[in-house]
Amino acid sequence: MIQGTGSDVGKSLVVAGLARAFANRGVRVAPFKPQNMSNNAAVAGFGEIGRAQALQARAARLSPHVDMNPVLLKPQSGTGAQIVAQGQVVGQASAREYQLWKPRLMPLVLESFARLSQSVDLMLIEGAGSAAEINLRAADIANMGFARSVDCPVVLVGDIDRGGVIAQLVGCRTILDPEDASLIAGFIVNKFRGDPTLFDEGLRLIEERTGWPSLGLLPFFPPAARLPAEDSLSLPRGDAVDGAGGEIEIAVPIPPNIANFDDLDPLKAEPGVRVTFVSRGTPLPATAKLIVLPGSKASLADLAAYRAEGWDIDICAHVRRGGRVLGLCGGYQILGRRIADPLGVEGSPGAAEGLGLLDVETVMGEEKTLQAVRGESVAEGAPFEGYEMHMGATEGPDRDRPLLRFFDGRSEGAVSPDRRVCGTYVHGLFSNDAQRAALLAPLGGAPSQLRYETMVEQTLDALADHCARHLDLDRLLEIAR
Template sequence: MVRSIMIQGTGSNVGKSMLVAGLARAFTRRGLRVAPFKPQNMSNNAAVAQGGEIGRAQALQARAAKREPHTDMNPILLKPETDTGAQIIVQGQRRGTMRAGDYRKGKAALLEAALESFLRLCSDVDLVLIEGAGSPAETNLRAGDIANMGFACAADVPVVLVGDIHRGGVIAQIVGTQAVLDDTDLAQIKGFAVNRFKGDISLFDEGRDDIAIRTDWPCLGVVPWFNDAWKLPAEDMMDIRSHMGGTCKVVVPQLERMANFDDLDPLSGEPNVSVEIIPPGRPLPGDADLVLLPGSKSTIGDLNFFRAQGWDIDLYAHVRRGGHVVGLCGGYQMLGKTITDPEGIEGSTGKVKGLGLLDVHTVMVGQKKVTQTQAIETQTNLPVYGYEIHIGRTEGADCDRPWLKVGKRAEGAISTSGRIRGCYLHGMFASDGYRSAFLQELGHSSDLNYEESVEETLDTLADHLERHMDLDLLLALARAPKRA
């Protein structure tokens, strides 16, 4: 009989996604059929799954469980487009854009979709590992909640509460969460864990015991900082960071609505590559080998943001010095001459000037494209693999020099100099052969088998949790969910 358990956190970014990925690999290695599940996620870093798109973290967790990703693993995905509005993805498909107030009114129907997906997942696995979102202590959001206790109570699944000691105040995080929850929600919590400890774990024995005495919950473990976390794909923009490696310098402007920045992960993993994320207010460094413009959930808005930082001036100077530029998806659209949004897909209708580094023009029309893609890179004839998630059609003279061939279809564009290129394909740098050839073009070598590195890191993470968490107790706490 299937069992399930939910990992909730005392706040956002306490390491829930990483813990679920490690647990998925650990229990899969024990011979269980495991599936990850997150009822509601908010992220612009999406993955293509069977049926549409899901959060990148659930795709990684599915990989950890050695399962194909499916939209039932993350039935509600919110992709922020503005400070008050987000695109709503339900069971993999775009349902339009909602403002925060309207979304809260429609949560009841979304909970039904989440439960439907959850029960389908339960039909052919032994264990469903559920990840919460944010914190259950946000009492102002409890009515209609589908991300934390609302879902846990509806499906009657037990909860383990995780605090992040690296932030400080972990005793208050966990004990304070207990203090603000009502009795119904408290009944779902069966234990706690402390994540991201640095140093001698025994130094926190008294703190661990104090939490257990105050809450009457058992501790499932104090988990040390996992040093190899950076080797795994990041989901949240809070997780992306500069990674200092070798002499090849890749510079990435941190756009306000960055999306699908997992393109950076294989480059960050290269020993000979340094990836530098440039925050707002800082100029793009003048010694970059490559400036990479990442994807964006709001291309025109991020183009305006890019210019407001003065990065357009820095980019033109980089090109004059002979530097290389890559634009992926939204970044590709920004490199063109114009972007037109006749239907107001990104907000207001209109036409704006692009950066003008590629002779292409983009029109924001058509159905959203969500697909896995295999292609051939035109300069090397090497295979590349990735995915497309975008709205828009890009055409122009530089498309006559396509970067890729997808079957008979030309994809992307290359400038006459050959140093500026863009396309809609995400994930292409995970293809080891092509990444090696690309870095060689920049004058550097590649020493990484990326996919093998991810698998090794997931195994190392599972070993880490086996040592520092009581996985037997966690499995014993899991129970059969309530059926509809």
């Protein structure tokens, strides 16, 4: 089990790298995360799991399965988090209320772990947050509580890039319960920059103070930026530019409940494109050729945030100037005339007028659409594969001009009469090279040589080589039991 001294120390990336490295050795390996908290999710069969576990499954050369992440918490405005168990929504709870859920969820976690482990040689398990959250230890199902339940050896990852890694690791050893600490079989120092020999003494001191052996000093891996991120903490803040850089500017406002923002990763990687992420307190740039409204876990709350920031005014002005707007999932709902949530599935019950740039209305319901989809764009005939993951049904006259057509004959999305505003529920659309080219062509984008899915595979292989060079893989296999 790969646990961390804190959030964002690189646990997900280490598991992905090890999964591909061991798979390359012919080991049957599967990822597993007992409990995740993220609004970046992926469809796995007829359920959903964290995006990081879907990437780790890909690294292990497996199809994603709901057993790989049996508990997924999806934060939503005003109500704590939606609880997804074995791929399906089972309720919602505040942070305090969730503590009472954990004993009910642990049997499902252990069931998924047992079922998944029957088909592989090696399970790579990812913890959540910090191993040393002793205030939450009593009912823990994500870190030491799970490790103790299955007698799983633990490797602890510290992040030297944020500073204080010696204190991170030694501090964990100091405050952990002795029985928990006894499960830790070694540590990894991640995100190192510079001359590694300068930290030889640091590794020695950590080993001396903790009694744990070092399993490697893992240098910072810049190509990780090409892989889908798990957490919105990884998004740039302020008026920040991300991606390859270029003349085509795409502006993306960051609402409080942004979800599935990995939809934008292929655009960030595209030559000639610069993606400007706009934080609250900053206007949308008038220089953008396209504004993308990203997915949302709470569309009504994020619609209110758009208005509070004045982004609604910026978006309408952008359209009047002849600019284009694309809404993805929750962003699609926000572009419509009205959003109603009579049952309070994403927060308090309520309704609000949308931006009115698409002639559609959305009504939230308890049923969640989760499915992989394949089809082509109506205008260009460009093929795509992606997935739907949303609450609510959207209807209205602009649906008569669909953006996409599925191969099963159904149409999806909506387009305004002047074709400058459109929306869709399909995620992963721009991982498809033809779809990305079709989006960029009206903006003046020339066809590029980027093959996005090939790039992801190459990056996973490079990450595996990186881990194999700097971590003791043989020792890790010996530790496993």
